Each structure stands twice: as C-alpha cells, then as structure tokens.
Amino acid sequence: xxxxxxxxxxxxxxxxxxxxxxxxxxxxxxxxxxxxxxxxxxxxxxxxxxxxxxxxxxxxxxxxxxxxxxxxxxxxxxxxxxxxxxxxxxxxxxxxxxxxxxxxxxxxxxxxxxxxxxxxxxxxxxxxxxxxxxxxxxxxxxxxxxxxxxxxxxxxxxxxxxxxxxxxxxxxxxxxxxxxxxxxxxxxxxxxxxxxxxxxxxxxxxxxxxxxxxxxxxxxxxxxxxxxxxxxxxxxxxxxxxxxxxxxxxxxxxxxxxxxxxxxxxxxxxxxxxxxxxxxxxxxxxxxxxxxxxxxxxxxxxxxxxxxxxxxxxxxxxxxxxxxxxxxxxxxxxxxxxxxxxxxxxxxxxx
Amino acid sequence: xxxxxxxxxxxxxxxxxxxxxxxxxxxxxxxxxxxxxxxxxxxxxxxxxxxxxxxxxxxxxxxxxxxxxxxxxxxxxxxxxxxxxxxxxxxxxxxxxxxxxxxxxxxxxxxxxxxxxxxxxxxxxxxxxxxxxxxxxxxxxxxxxxxxxxxxxxxxxxxxxxxxxxxxxxxxxxxxxxxxxxxxxxxxxxxxxxxxxxxxxxxxxxxxxxxxxxxxxxxxxxxxxxxxxxxxxxxxxxxxxxxxxxxxxxxxxxxxxxxxxxxxxxxxxxxxxxxxxxxxxx
Numbered sequence: 193x194x195x196x197x198x199x200x201x202x203x204x205x206x207x208x209x210x211x212x213x214x215x216x217x218x219x220x221x222x223x224x225x226x227x228x229x230x231x232x233x234x235x236x237x238x239x240x241x242x243x244x245x246x247x248x249x250x251x252x253x254x255x256x257x258x259x260x261x262x263x264x265x266x267x268x269x270x271x272x273x274x275x276x277x278x279x280x281x282x283x284x285x286x287x288x289x290x291x292x293x294x295x296x297x298x299x300x301x302x303x304x305x306x307x308x309x310x311x312x313x314x315x316x317x318x319x320x321x322x323x324x325x326x327x328x329x330x331x332x333x334x335x336x337x338x339x340x341x342x343x344x345x346x347x348x349x350x351x352x353x354x355x356x357x358x359x360x361x362x363x364x365x366x367x368x369x370x371x372x373x374x375x376x377x378x379x380x381x382x383x384x385x386x387x388x389x390x391x392x393x394x395x396x397x398x399x400x401x402x403x404x405x406x407x408x409x410x411x412x413x414x415x416x417x418x419x420x421x422x423x424x425x426x427x428x429x430x431x432x433x434x435x436x437x438x439x440x441x442x443x444x445x446x447x448x449x450x451x452x453x454x455x456x457x458x459x460x461x462x463x464x465x466x467x468x469x470x471x472x473x474x475x476x477x478x479x480x481x482x483x484x485x486x487x488x489x490x491x492x493x494x495x496x497x498x499x500x501x502x503x504x505x506x507x508x509x510x511x512x513x514x515x516x517x518x519x520x521x522x523x524x525x526x527x528x529x530x531x532x533x534x535x536x537x538x539x540x541x542x543x
Numbered sequence: 544x545x546x547x548x549x550x551x552x553x554x555x556x557x558x559x560x561x562x563x564x565x566x567x568x569x570x571x572x573x574x575x576x577x578x579x580x581x582x583x584x585x586x587x588x589x590x591x592x593x594x595x596x597x598x599x600x601x602x603x604x605x606x607x608x609x610x611x612x613x614x615x616x617x618x619x620x621x622x623x624x625x626x627x628x629x630x631x632x633x634x635x636x637x638x639x640x641x642x643x644x645x646x647x648x649x650x651x652x653x654x655x656x657x658x659x660x661x662x663x664x665x666x667x668x669x670x671x672x673x674x675x676x677x678x679x680x681x682x683x684x685x686x687x688x689x690x691x692x693x694x695x696x697x698x699x700x701x702x703x704x705x706x707x708x709x710x711x712x713x714x715x716x717x718x719x720x721x722x723x724x725x726x727x728x729x730x731x732x733x734x735x736x737x738x739x740x741x742x743x744x745x746x747x748x749x750x751x752x753x754x755x756x757x758x759x760x761x762x763x764x765x766x767x768x769x770x771x772x773x774x775x776x777x778x779x780x781x782x783x784x785x786x787x788x789x790x791x792x793x794x795x796x797x798x799x800x801x802x803x804x805x806x807x808x809x810x811x812x813x814x815x816x817x818x819x820x821x822x823x824x825x
Contacts, residue, residue, distance in 0.1 A: 419663040422657075422663075424676070426620060429649070
C-alpha cells in the first residue's frame with residue numbers, strides 16, 4: 193500500500209515539465225557557491241594585502257639597506273658621532289628567533305609526544321579526558337600571562353640573588369658551574385646573566401607550544417589503525433615495542449607536522465618572549481644565558497622608538513616581512529618533509 | 544598437571560643461538576569452559592574443544608556467533624580489544640594454561656601466531672623488514688646472513704618468495720592484497736609459532752588469491768597447528784580437517800557441534816548444523 197501511495201505521488205502528470213532545472217533550487221546552489229568563493233577569495237586577498245603593505249612599508253629600507261639588512265649585525269638607527277650613517281642589520285634578531293624556537297622544540301617535542309602517547313595509548317578514559325582537557329587549556333591562556341608568569345616565577349628560578357650575602361643562585365648559575373667548563377657544550381653556558389635570556393625565552397616558548405604539538409600528535413596517534421597495533425602485538429611485541437615499531441612509524445609524518453605547527457607559534461610569539469628575553473644584547477653568541485632579541489620582540493620593543501622616521505619605520509616593517517617569509521619557508525619545507533617521509537605506499541594504505 | 548609456566552619460545556635465545564625457522568611441529572590445544580565477556584556482556588559461553596596438532600580446524604557459523612571472539616581468546620588477543628574484555632576458563636597449549644596467572648601474553652603470542660581478516664603489513668617497513676619484524680623484537684640484532692636466510696625461508700614457506708625475491712627492499716604495502724596476506728603469513732611463520740590462528744584470512748581477497756591461501760594452509764599444517772575462522776562453508780569443507788559450528792541464537796555464542804569436517808558436512812548430528820550448512824539460515 194505504501195509503495196502504491198508513493199507511486200501515485202511521483203506519477204507523471206501530463207503537461208508538467210519534470211526535467212528542466214528548477215529556478216529556485218539553482219538559485220540556492222549558486223548563492224552558496226558564491227558565498228564559499230567569496231570567503232576563500234577574501235582570505236587570499238587579505239594575505240596579499242598584508243604582503244603588499246609590508247613590502248610598501250619597508251620599501252625605503254629595502255632600498256637603503258639591501259641584503260645587508262639580513263646579513264649585518266649592526267643596528268644603529270640614529271646618527272651619532274661614531275655612526276655617521278644609519279645602520280639596520282637584524283642578524284642578531286634572526287639568530288634569537290632561531291635559537292629560542294629551537295630550544296622550545298627540543299624541550300616541547302619529546303614532552304608532547306610522551307603526553308600524547310600517554311593519553312592515547314595508556315591512560316584509562318576517566319584520566320585521559322581531564323588530562324587532555326587541561327593540556328589544551330594551556331593553549332587558551334593569553335601570552336601576556338605566560339610572559340608575566342615567566343617574569344615573576346621562571347626568571348627568579350633561573351637567577352636569584354641573596355640580598356644579604358650577594359650570593360647568586362638559580363638554574364643559570366647551576367648550569368654555568370656544572371656544564372660551563374665542559375668543552376664545546378660549556379660555551380652554551382659560558383657567562384651567566386640576569387636570568388632574562390635566550391634560554392628562559394626558549395623555556396617559556398616550550399610551555400606555550402606544548403599543547404599544540406600534544407593535541408595534534410594525539411589526534412594523529414589515534415588514527416593509527418588498531419589492525420596495525422594488533423599485527424605487532426600478535427607477533428609477540430610488548431606494549432612499548434608496539435608503540436615504537438607500529439604506532440610511531442605510522443604516525444611519524446603527522447607528528448613532524450605537529451611539531452611544525454608548534455614551531456610556527458614559537459617563531460611569531462611576541463609578548464611572552466619580550467618580557468623574559470632581556471631585549472638588550474645584540475651579540476651573536478653561543479651563550480644561551482645571555483639576553484637577546486627575537487625578531488618579533490624587537491618589533492614590539494622598537495616600534496615606539498621609531499617615531500615618524502620613514503627609514504626606521506621601514507626597517508621595522510621589514511623585520512616583519514622577513515619573519516613572514518621565514519615562517520612561509522619553514523612551513524613549505526615542513527610540508528616537503530611530511531611528503532617525503534610519508535612513503536607513497538603508506539599514503540595508499542591510509543586512504 | 545603443572546599449568547602455571549609457559550615455556551620459553553624456542554627462538555627466545557640470543558642472536559648467535561638463533562637458528563633459521565625450524566618448525567618444531569604443531570602442538571595441540573584444549574579449550575576448557577571458556578567464557579568471553581565484553582564488560583558484563585557474555586559473548587561466548589562454555590566452549591569446550593580439543594584441537595588436534597598438525598590439523599586444520601575451522602570455526603564456522605553466522606555473523607555475530609562469536610567465532611572471531613573465540614579465536615582471539617586463543618592467543619590472548621581478546622584482552623586488547625576495546626570494551627572491557629574478560630575471559631574465564633582455560634586454554635591449554637600443549638598442556639599449559641595460557642590464562643594461568645603467571646602466563647605472559649607476550650610469550651603466548653610468540654607461540655600462537657595470528658593472521659588477520661585484512662592484510663596488515665607494516666607500511667613503513669620493506670618486505671624483508673616485515674618478515675623480520677617479529678624476530679627483531681626480542682632476539683636483538685641478527686647478522687646479515689641469518690636475516691637473509693630467515694627472510695628467504697619464511698617467504699618460501701608462505702609461497703611468496705618467487706613473486707617478491709627481486710623486490711625485498713620495497714614496501715610491503717606495494718604488494719597486491721593476496722600477496723600482502725601471504726606476507727603476513729610469512730611474518731607469522733618467521734617467529735616460529737606452534738599454532739597459527741587465521742581470522743577470516745581470505746575475506747578481503749579475490750577467488751584466485753583465496754585458492755592460493757588455501758593451498759598454503761594445506762602445506763603449512765605439516766608444521767603447524769592451524770585454526771581458521773571462516774564464513775565461507777566451501778572453504779571450511781575444502782581446507783579443514785575438523786569443523787566447529789558456533790551459534791548465538793537466544794543468548795551468548797556457543798559451540799553447537801564439533802567433529803571431523805567430513806562428518807559435519809555429510810552427517811551432522813544436530814539439526815541446527817544441518818540447517819546452517821545446507822543454507823537454510825545464516
């Protein structure tokens with residue numbers, strides 16, 4: 193009976209066109225198509241506008257400094273007796289960015305993979321859910337709070353002076369005393385400073401990028417098919433062997449991607465770094481305990497100094513341009529890395 | 544009888560002491576009052592079976608009757624399934640209870656290998672690395688000659704050597720489905736088990752690849768005890784010596800009938816077995 197009713201509803205009625213496009217439906221389709229196109233074009237346009245603005249803004253300095261801008265270590269924005277010409281060289285800032293980001297990844301990646309494995313593979317659900325929630329909450333904390341925490345808590349841990357005896361203690365002094373005399377490695381801790389250093393900035397960045405790397409890695413690890421894990425277990429693998437030989441190789445390229453996402457945040461992070469890096473030395477030194485600049489912290493710090501000097505402003509805008517290009521290059525390289533480390537066969541089985 | 548100790552796998556020796564796979568022959572298994580749960584849900588109930596060494600035993604039955612659950616209980620893979628899995632009863636391998644409190648599931652799985660429904664070679668490993676994956680787990684480093692010999696022997700036994708001998712360095716995932724499944728069998732053989740469990744090993748394969756696997760099973764039973772889950776009754780009648788018919792009507796899955804394959808398919812004692820094998824349900 194039901195089938196009959198259905199038949200009657202769609203039964204052809206003479207003289208009614210059932211094949212031509214219905215105008216209202218096509219209209220809806222077109223509107224939606226237009227909206228999605230508009231949204232994506234707007235995004236691209238914004239990016240292009242940003243690049244154009246940065247190039248135009250930095251043009252005076254591009255003409256003035258040329259390639260010296262990224263290869264010189266001299267930053268003398270004002271003409272003085274010793275410096276008859278303005279000089280804009282940002283090599284120390286690039287160095288600071290690279291060093292702090294590297295420290296951040298060295299500390300954050302193993303911790304993040306460990307936490308992700310714990311949550312995805314070991315923890316019972318009642319524990320996994322709150323732990324991953326809290327780690328992800330770390331990502332929602334505004335960076336100024338990290339900076340302030342770094343200043344109020346981390347810096348005194350790194351460097352502490354007893355006011356009565358004048359005795360210096362803390363992690364920096366400890367590292368200097370213990371590792372400072374070791375050849376090669378010791379040069380990283382050769383001269384302790386005041387606790388605001390490349391190392392402190394790197395540590396703050398590590399905490400800040402940890403949740404990103406952790407949660408992306410966890411998602412990747414959860415996508416490893418249970419058949420892969422069971423295949424390894426059935427060969428007589430322990431839990432750890434299964435993780436090392438089946439889970440991590442399968443998830444490897446995705447975890448690299450997660451680390452790069454974290455790196456992206458570390459490269460651009462400004463506020464927290466500005467507060468704990470010291471913003472004073474422009475020396476390029478292996479000493480991680482020395483203060484320094486990153487590209488973004490130098491922008492934040494110098495923008496008020498620049499005033500309306502178009503050359504100085506241009507130099508600062510160009511720092512932003514170089515940072516953007518660096519980030520783009522690193523992301524591109526990371527993508528290539530992911531493509532190359534994912535064998536074609538692996539991509540086949542993943543689909 | 545002392546069931547508390549699971550003996551060491553023969554290949555559990557150091558790298559020097561390791562010999563290329565010399566099958567020690569299949570061993571018998573005995574299932575006693577086995578019950579398997581997911582949480583409080585009883586999936587299979589009171590299964591008792593004696594599995595003969597160097598024979599092929601097929602588990603058949605309609606979907607959901609618990610045959611895959613049962614086979615996963617036989618090498619302690621049931622307990623790694625999600626959903627609060629639990630097992631009661633005993634499973635004896637050559638007289639030793641694999642569920643004894645002192646039994647190590649890792650060692651149990653070295654003695655009782657498993658081939659899965661879908662071929663699952665490790666995609667980041669080459670063909671030879673796939674074969675060696677299980678051996679490398681505990682016997683440390685093998686020298687080149689030993690490794691090459693194990694790879695060749697295992698692949699020979701899995702009837703795959705001639706097809707892959709020129710591309711051992713290629714990814715295991717580059718093979719066809721049937722070749723992948725034979726690679727998984729080679730990988731299982733390489734650790735020198737006494738029993739091989741196969742959970743619907745041909746369900747993802749075409750008829751020709753299926754036939755090859757069946758021929759392979761026939762050859763392998765000289766050296767290993769084989770238990771195979773299949774929903775293909777022709778396969779059970781062609782490839783097995785004993786057949787167990789399971790059913791989960793009105794309650795948990797249980798064993799309806801177990802006997803020589805020829806008898807099950809020609810003179811079943813139970814009406815429900817006859818109904819199933821003649822295609823009246825399931």
